[in-house]
Amino acid sequence: MRTYYIAGNWKMHKTRAEAAELAGALVAQLKDGKHKYLVAPSFTLIETVAPIVRGSNILLGAQNMAPEEQGAHTGEVSVLQLKDLGVTTVILGHSERRHIYKEDDALINKKVKLALRHGLEVILCIGELLEEREAGRAEAVCESQIVKGLEGVEDLSRVVIAYEPVWAIGTGKTATPEDADAIHAYVRRLIGKLYGAGAAEKIIIQYGGSVKPENAAQLMAKENIDGALVGGAALKADSFVPIAKF
Ligand code: 13P
Secondary structure, eight states, X not given: OOXXXXXXXXXXXXXXXXXXXXXXXXXXXXXXXXXXXXXEOOHHHHHHHHHHHTTSSEEEEESOOOSSSSSSOTTOOOHHHHHHTTOOEEEESOHHHHHTSOOOHHHHHHHHHHHHHTTOEEEEEEOOOXXXXXXXXXXXXXXXXXXXXXXXXXXXXXXXXXXXXXXXXXXXXXXXXXXXXXHHHHHHHHHHHHHOHHHHHHOOEEEESSOOTTTHHHHHTSTTXXXXXXXXXXXXXXXXXXXXXX
């Protein structure tokens, strides 16, 4: 049995005071939650949020990471710095990194391998653009992002996949549970081909893209949807908690 994994990606939102308030509310309201939980605040907020979630059932994540351990990389944040703050998980390959900041699969793969080498859990984001979906290429795009993103990775025990169709992110348009599940099933079959049936059965595949309290349960009811990576609705306890406790 896979555990449901509900993660909040706070993106570029919140001051330290706001982050502390949200983290505190989540710790209090999710303490009896039955699933696996994560919050991923901006780098500048991690040190504030870390002591609040420590010892709770909420893991501490980061939204990105440099591809090198340390060195002359102005403006970047390293895996060592993240681990120093108690970060256990890093989101990599988010569509905003791919499309706004032009990160390619080779760069993402380098980050994935570095994070895993340092014992972090990786949430690898994949997903197609609207024009790719309309051209019937959704599966091929996701397959390529997985194959290239995981190149050279042998052990998937600390890898989570998040399927986030780009056209559903922040748009209010959620993929239907059936459409999302079809891609999730495709991804699971692909993992089976690449890593064997055991890995395919175990891997957590989150859905992301306009997940809300109103649609979380229908999405999670699908066989291959094992959790959610939540953006907008993760910014308030009032909307994240009902998703987390769907
Ligand atoms: P929204 O939930 O705001 O659509 O964002 C999804 C997302 O990108 C999470 O990483």
